[in-house]
Structure formats: structure tokens, C-alpha cells
Amino acid sequence: DTAVSQTPKYLVTQMGNDKSIKCEQNLGHDTMYWYKQDSKKFLKIMFSYNNKELIINETVPNRFSPKSPDKAHLNLHINSLELGDSAVYFCASSQDLQASLADTQYFGPGTRLTVL
Amino acid sequence: QKEVEQNSGPLSVPEGAIASLNCTYSDRGSQSFFWYRQYSGKSPELIMFIYSNGDKEDGRFTAQLNKASQYVSLLIRDSQPSDSATYLCAVNSGGSYIPTFGRGTSLIVHP
Numbered sequence: 001d002t003a004v005s006q007t008p009k010y011l012v013t014q015m016g017n018d019k020s021i022k023c024e025q026n027l028g029h030d031t032m033y034w035y036k037q038d039s040k041k042f043l044k045i046m047f048s049y050n051n052k053e054l055i056i057n058e059t060v061p062n063r064f065s066p067k068s069p070d071k072a073h074l075n076l077h078i079n080s081l082e083l084g085d086s087a088v089y090f091c092a093s094s095q096d097l098q099a100s101l102a103d104t105q106y107f108g109p110g111t112r113l114t115v116l
Numbered sequence: 117q118k119e120v121e122q123n124s125g126p127l128s129v130p131e132g133a134i135a136s137l138n139c140t141y142s143d144r145g146s147q148s149f150f151w152y153r154q155y156s157g158k159s160p161e162l163i164m165f166i167y168s169n170g171d172k173e174d175g176r177f178t179a180q181l182n183k184a185s186q187y188v189s190l191l192i193r194d195s196q197p198s199d200s201a202t203y204l205c206a207v208n209s210g211g212s213y214i215p216t217f218g219r220g221t222s223l224i225v226h227p
Contacts, residue, residue, distance in 0.1 A: 041202055043160070043217040056214055090159055103208070104150070105215065107159035 004108035023091030032074040035090040122218035135192040139205030150206040
């Protein structure tokens, strides 16, 4: 069974379009995250949700909107896509944001977004 | 701004050698430290975490933490070509435990 899954794996779209990426985890974790990894491999956190509530919203354009219908799902919707949005987007989950020094991130397989 | 610094490499070592990967961090309040391995085109996966000063060993991997000098390192003994990957250092500060990732060090183990 896949622990953290994302769809789609690849996404190619035109500038100005709106797209969504879905994420699901079956680990029973309370916290989920979205990361962006650019072409230089820099992994930067975008959002964190704990029990369906937004905890962290790093400085990302408001064209990016996360939605968490339940604690097992965290979707990412992107409006008016731009060339600079091209990257790999990783969903991740962890047991509990506050609970443990050893709180480990479990990553999904990633979604490679290409904006043309 | 919390920063985590890693030499991007690539670090090239022969098979069987010890690979030493280093990471420095700026936030003295940092409490836990993680090493992730990321193969090309794949997602990061945890290798080890450490939160006490000193060494922590797990098989061929040893993590070393020195909070006074604000660095953490990962040693890989008997390096194998299958160890060739990018190694990401992640640091959690107190409070939210949201990790800050370094840019990663590319390791190449050649036969």
C-alpha cells in the first residue's frame, strides 16, 4: 500500500491555466505539507496543515490555495499558472507537528509541473 | 532567517571508501536534525535523525551532531554505487517542528 500518494505524476499546461494536484496519506498522520522543489533541488515548504487546519503558510503567491477536506487529504490548487511555477511539488505527512523531536516527514512521489 | 547550508557537490568517492557529508545551520535553537536521501527523479526518504550531541550509528551510516559548532554530518562507510544520490539535511527548530531543508549534496560513488 502506498503511504503518501499524489496525482497526477506529471502535469503539462499552458500559462494562465488553473490546475489542481491531489494528495492522500493512509498513515493516519495528523499533519500534511506541500513542498516545492525547484530545478536546483532546493526543497521549500509552502503549506502545512494539522488536523485540517492551516498552520504554516509560507510566503507563496495567493494563486496557490491548499484545501484539506479531511486529515488524510491535502490538495493544492493553482490559479493563473506562470512559467516560474514549473517545479516538482511534493506532498508529505508526519505524525504530529508538535509532538516529537523525531517527527519524520514521509514524502509522496512528487508531481512534475511544467508550464509552457 | 533560519538557514541550512550544504555544499552542493558533487562529492565523488570510490567504492568502498567513506563518504562524509556536512551541514551547518544558523538557528541555535534547533533541536532535531534529519538526513534524507533523494535519488534522481524520486522523493526524499529518511535515512537518520539525531537530536543529541555525539554520534548515532545505523548500519553503514553514522550521523554526528555538534550543537556548539552548529554542524551535523553524515558518514557513509563502505560506500556503494547504490549510495549515489542527493543527500538533504533538514533541521527542526523548537516550537513548530517544521523542518528547514538544505539544498542537498550530490554524492557519486564510482566503481
